[in-house]
Amino acid sequence: MKLAIDSSRCKGCNLCMLVCPYRIFKEGKEQNERGIILPELDRPERCPNCRLQKLYGRTLCGLCQMICPDQAIRWDDEAKNERQKVEVEF
Secondary structure, three states, rough: OEEEEOOOOOOOHHHHHHHHOOEEEEOOOOOOOOOOEOOEEEOHHHOOHHHHHHHHOOOOOOHHHHHOOOEEEEEEEOOOOOOOOOOOOO
């Protein structure tokens, strides 16, 4: 699964940046169609929740999705043969 931010729902509160223990979000530079600067994904492969969930069969984190007041963060299924980059940190 891969992490996705819905630009039509996000209001740019950046709460996801504050709660993420893996620091996968960074401040954005471009505005969306409503003039809001959205956070950007910075190395989302660091997020064990979206990258290793199927491997371990459990949810490890999910803080960003839980804290988002507008439900703008979701996980999308990847294509069957889509390459995945996984980064494990100790």
